[in-house]
Amino acid sequence: MLRLENIKIYTDLTDDEVVKEACKQYKLDSKDVRKYNIYKKSIDARNKENIFYNYTIDIEYVGLKNIKNIKIVNEENFNLIIDKKRKAETRPVIVGAGPAGLFCGLILVQNGIRPIIIEQGKKVEDRKKDVENFLETGILNTTSNVQFGEGGAGTFSDGKLTTNSKNPLCRKILKEFVSFGAPNQIMYTNKPHIGTDNLINIISNMRNYITSQGGTFLFEEKVVDFEIECNKIKSVLTNKNKKIETDTVILAIGHSARDTIEKLYFKGINMEKKSFSVGVRIEHKQEMINNSQYGNKTKLKLPPAEYKLAYHGKDRSCYTFCMCPGGVVIGSSSNNSEIVTNGMSKFARDEENANSALLVDVTPEDFEGDSPLEGIYFQADLERKAFELGGNNYYAPIQRVEDFLNNRKTTRNWKNKTHI
Numbered sequence: 168m169l170r171l172e173n174i175k176i177y178t179d180l181t182d183d184e185v186v187k188e189a190c191k192q193y194k195l196d197s198k199d200v201r202k203y204n205i206y207k208k209s210i211d212a213r214n215k216e217n218i219f220y221n222y223t224i225d226i227e228y229v230g231l232k233n234i235k236n237i238k239i240v241n242e243e244n245f246n247l248i249i250d251k252k253r254k255a256e257t258r259p260v261i262v263g264a265g266p267a268g269l270f271c272g273l274i275l276v277q278n279g280i281r282p283i284i285i286e287q288g289k290k291v292e293d294r295k296k297d298v299e300n301f302l303e304t305g306i307l308n309t310t311s312n313v314q315f316g317e318g319g320a321g322t323f324s325d326g327k328l329t330t331n332s333k334n335p336l337c338r339k340i341l342k343e344f345v346s347f348g349a350p351n352q353i354m355y356t357n358k359p360h361i362g363t364d365n366l367i368n369i370i371s372n373m374r375n376y377i378t379s380q381g382g383t384f385l386f387e388e389k390v391v392d393f394e395i396e397c398n399k400i401k402s403v404l405t406n407k408n409k410k411i412e413t414d415t416v417i418l419a420i421g422h423s424a425r426d427t428i429e430k431l432y433f434k435g436i437n438m439e440k441k442s443f444s445v446g447v448r449i450e451h452k453q454e455m456i457n458n459s460q461y462g463n464k465t466k467l468k469l470p471p472a473e474y475k476l477a478y479h480g481k482d483r484s485c486y487t488f489c490m491c492p493g494g495v496v497i498g499s500s501s502n503n504s505e506i507v508t509n510g511m512s513k514f515a516r517d518e519e520n521a522n523s524a525l526l527v528d529v530t531p532e533d534f535e536g537d538s539p540l541e542g543i544y545f546q547a548d549l550e551r552k553a554f555e556l557g558g559n560n561y562y563a564p565i566q567r568v569e570d571f572l573n574n575r576k577t578t579r580n581w582k583n584k585t586h587i
């Protein structure tokens with residue numbers, strides 16, 4: 168494949184038209200393109216008077232003339248081979264069916280290994296009902312909610328596939344998502360995004376595939392203990408009094424399963440304190456972000472704009488994260504009497520508001536006590552205080568930015584659910 172880079176496109180074109188334009192820019196004959204693959208597409212909005220798309224396209228080209236100075240790349244191989252020399256008598260157990268657990272399960276079955284995946288929450292279709300019920304009634308199911316259940320914590324978020332990693336396996340993740348029903352554009356857009364509406368089907372397709380290849384899912388079943396002998400895992404025990412013997416356990420439990428993390432700590436698993444970030448969701452009109460990022464001159468049909476802001480102070484940094492264009496803020500608690508919020512959007516990202524997390528970093532010096540679990544206690548304490556401030560009913564406490572800047576309270580009119 169020939170890689171055509173830095174293709175500047177100033178109007179909205181179909182993919183075929185973009186390839187023709189790319190060939191023109193590289194002085195190639197588009198009739199000689201046997202197949203193509205859009206590798207990258209980004210928006211360059213640095214000059215608001217002249218916003219354009221920047222494409223990288225791989226083409227299979229039959230006319231081999233005039234290809235000087237064009238990079239040649241191999242077609243990507245998305246297989247991940249596991250060395251199976253180890254002789255296993257038992258099936259590996261994966262605890263948790265979030266992205267980590269599901270992809271682990273997928274790669275194992277692709278290598279002929281049949282894992283047992285144990286998830287405390289429900290199948291994604293049933294979990295969706297519990298989430299909707301919580302958002303409508305405030306009745307929380309502590310094992311089936313925005314954080315727990317098949318698909319994990321990202322399912323009811325923006326479905327943005329965020330990572331700072333340059334690992335080539337990131338492209339495998341995208342490819343697998345596409346094969347289970349995600350829009351193909353996630354393969355090449357700068358900030359790929361699936362949307363909660365698509366994720367539900369994709370996760371269910373993924374489960375069906377893993378099951379068809381010999382994997383087993385146990386839903387609504389929680390791993391509550393681990394039998395360890397001479398530093399080796401022997402079995403896991405579930406809350407349904409099941410003992411599953413295994414010599415391999417993959418803990419894909421995410422960062423919110425505080426009880427399981429505590430259990431592992433008291434079992435003697437090595438842990439250490441680490442820094443993390445805490446903060447609030449900030450919400451504003453999407454139109455304001457579009458104007459600020461794109462101006463008002465462009466005729467391009469651009470997606471809802473995003474932003475990222477950072478401030479590096481002397482002692483602490485403050486930054487935005489997980490910006491959710493055209494989305495809503497939703498309650499994402501998994502524990503009783505604690506508030507967690509998150510941004511969620513559908514694939515279209517067509518809601519009126521945008522939101523993002525506004526965070527500060529906290530370090531072990533901010534926590535009292537010596538236990539490696541102090542960070543979790545610190546987090547839980549903040550979430551409990553937010554619950555109380557919101558009125559003890561899973562409504563998040565809200566403050567207008569204007570009030571925050573003027574150091575005054577925002578008063579709330581509960582009856583109309585408006586803020587005055």
Ligand SMILES: Cc1cc2nc3c(=O)[nH]c(=O)nc-3n(C[C@H](O)[C@H](O)[C@H](O)COP(=O)(O)OP(=O)(O)OC[C@H]3O[C@@H](n4cnc5c(N)ncnc54)[C@H](O)[C@@H]3O)c2cc1C
Binds near residue numbers: 391
């Ligand atoms: C509120 C929130 C919003 C987020 N929004 C985004 C976003 O928009 N984009 C993004 O890229 N990332 C987002 N993230 C981060 C992203 O969701 C996580 O990085 C990702 O879900 C981590 O995947 P995981 O599989 O490691 O863990 P998780 O997704 O947390 O999955 C762990 C699973 O393990 C299960 N489990 C835990 N303990 C047990 C047990 N003992 N027995 C059985 N099952 C158990 C849980 O029920 C859960 O389903 C968000 C995270 C949170 C908490």
